[in-house]
Amino acid sequence: MIRNTRQRAAVVAVFDTLDGFHSAQEVHARMRAAGDSIGLSTVYRAVQALVDDGELDSIRTDNGEAIYRRCSTTHHHHLVCRSCGRTVEVEGPTVERWADRVAGEHGFVDVKHTLEIFGTCAACHRVVNAAEPAAADS
Amino acid sequence: MIRNTRQRAAVVAVFDTLDGFHSAQEVHARMRAAGDSIGLSTVYRAVQALVDDGELDSIRTDNGEAIYRRCSTTHHHHLVCRSCGRTVEVEGPTVERWADRVAGEHGFVDVKHTLEIFGTCAACHRVVNAAEPAAADS
DNA sequence: ACCCAGTCGACAACAGTTCTCACATGGCGC
DNA sequence: GCGCCATGTGAGAACTGTTGTCGACTGGGT
Secondary structure (H helix, E strand, C coil): CCCCCHHHHHHHHHHHHCCCCEEHHHHHHHHHHCCCCCCHHHHHHHHHHHHHCCCEEEEECCCCCEEEEECCCCCCEEEEECCCCCEEEECCHHHHHHHHHHHHHCCCEEEEEEEEEEEECHHHHHHHHHHCCCCCCC | CCCCCHHHHHHHHHHHHCCCCEEHHHHHHHHHHCCCCCCHHHHHHHHHHHHHCCCEEEEECCCCCEEEEECCCCCCEEEEECCCCCEEEECCHHHHHHHHHHHHHCCCEEEEEEEEEEEECHHHHHHHHHHCCCCCCC
């Protein structure tokens, strides 16, 4: 039997107030910061249960950390500055359709995708150029 | 300067004889099994160097392990079956253009992106359906 | 041959995740 | 409402994959 505990509800509540992907550790830190006493293990367990239930979506970051998000939130992607980390959320119906179509053509069902765009934002690009005025290396 | 060492060549050689994705640890084990004395750190370093050079392609498995494979240099994306791991390489000029355009609109330069499509391939979907003929759970 | 920067490899350190186990508690029968 | 007990909790240990450290080694330019 699955019990309805304070902690599990709290984890759900956190994801309700957040948009986008967040790691289990981040959620745990947030709850602790908010004065909510909860164990890290419990966050992991709750998050996994939620993924099992299909209420959360999980992917892995580049460094192997698992991040989760509420499924129902609007689907979007991230445009991340590789220098300062600034993130812009972008939507792309074009991409969604393309991904679904391509997957379908290969007989795949229940399709999800992850797309992250990395670049250097205008501000950081200026800085880099200033630091290396004439990049005539080697 | 990048030196041409026995170990680095050996790692490349291993990937030449393998198809599909393989973890650094697996490559290390394989080399050791083949009587090739090499350190785990060295395998990691070699593999990362190869990824930097664009000679290997890396993604993360579901449990956070990094896996690599020899990769054609042409830019493409992966359509991965979340059940059996079967991978199809797909290309999408549409997506490339979309990503560049969106990034440009936000002032980002030197843009790269990662896109992975996950789904259940036709074969695995049949198996799942067979295993749960009438999903009247609870 | 000599030099030395780049490399190697055993091992330690580290981060994220999972496991353990004693204790707490939700929910059911009463 | 009360008690039982299966289930959940939480602190910390353990585990796993990866990265860092550091003394020894070596490829290759001179």
